[in-house]
Amino acid sequence: MPEFQTLLVEQMASVAHVQLNRPEKINAMNALFWEEIITAFDWIDQTDSVRVVVISGAGKHFSAGIDLMMLAGAAGGMGSDIGRNAETIRRNVLRLQASFNAVDQCRKPVIAAIHGYCIGGAIDLITACDMRYATADAHFSIKEIDMGMAADVGTLQRLPHLIGDGMMRELAYTGRGFDGAEAATMGLVNRTYTDHDKLLDGVMGIARDIAGKSPLAIRGTKEMIRYSRDHSVEDGLNYIATWNAAMLQSEDMKLAMAAHMAKKTAEFAD
Numbered sequence: 131m132p133e134f135q136t137l138l139v140e141q142m143a144s145v146a147h148v149q150l151n152r153p154e155k156i157n158a159m160n161a162l163f164w165e166e167i168i169t170a171f172d173w174i175d176q177t178d179s180v181r182v183v184v185i186s187g188a189g190k191h192f193s194a195g196i197d198l199m200m201l202a203g204a205a206g207g208m209g210s211d212i213g214r215n216a217e218t219i220r221r222n223v224l225r226l227q228a229s230f231n232a233v234d235q236c237r238k239p240v241i242a243a244i245h246g247y248c249i250g251g252a253i254d255l256i257t258a259c260d261m262r263y264a265t266a267d268a269h270f271s272i273k274e275i276d277m278g279m280a281a282d283v284g285t286l287q288r289l290p291h292l293i294g295d296g297m298m299r300e301l302a303y304t305g306r307g308f309d310g311a312e313a314a315t316m317g318l319v320n321r322t323y324t325d326h327d328k329l330l331d332g333v334m335g336i337a338r339d340i341a342g343k344s345p346l347a348i349r350g351t352k353e354m355i356r357y358s359r360d361h362s363v364e365d366g367l368n369y370i371a372t373w374n375a376a377m378l379q380s381e382d383m384k385l386a387m388a389a390h391m392a393k394k395t396a397e398f399a400d
Contacts, residue, residue, distance in 0.1 A: 153189025195250025264310035344382035
């Protein structure tokens with residue numbers, strides 16, 4: 131496993147736990163974080179023994195979003211040529227987007243466990259995850275609007291698929307805060323828990339349950355869900371037909387069917 135400075139990555143059986151690990155800075159996302167999240171998810175994607183991922187924040191909060199010192203440093207590095215400045219900013223934004231695209235495109239399900247602050251760039255991160263769970267008193271905000279900018283790392287593109295267009299616009303235009311309980315009512319999080327310990331226990335239980343399923347079936351299901359989000363129904367149906375032409379011949383399916391008929395638990399290879 132690679133070594134990290136801004137993350138703490140642990141593998142527990144078939145579940146990888148990725149913690150944002152700058153608690154003294156409210157897990158703000160500095161320049162190194164954006165590189166390390168790609169490295170972490172590349173390792174996760176390539177490690178077959180990891181079947182599910184849980185993302186959480188160390189300390190009292192999930193994350194306060196992008197480190198403002200990083201933004202200030204980027205602004206200070208601008209020159210006098212508007213065209214070259216624009217090209218540099220665009221490339222930097224695309225590089226940041228690639229970090230959370232790595233989460234979205236990971237073959238394994240990724241579950242976010244959110245407590246405390248989940249602000250700005252942290253919303254970009256959790257919308258790239260498969261599922262989200264939170265403490266009832268977690269605090270969410272699409273804060274970019276109060277910084278005089280539009281969110282640019284995935285929130286505006288992924289959030290409408292989770293909570294609907296109208297609610298997304300309200301939150302993006304106003305930047306207002308909302309808690310975990312409201313996040314559950316709008317569908318941003320699947321469920322809330324009373325405190326951080328219960329949140330992690332609950333999410334790890336869900337992760338272990340998913341990890342017990344056929345890895346091929348889980349990865350195929352995620353691929354189809356992602357593809358269908360960005361394509362027509364007809365395209366999605368055609369893709370799953372092609373995909374299952376191979377996957378319906380897998381050993382996992384034979385094991386699952388035999389275990390189901392025998393009322394036993396199947397043990398799948400990684």
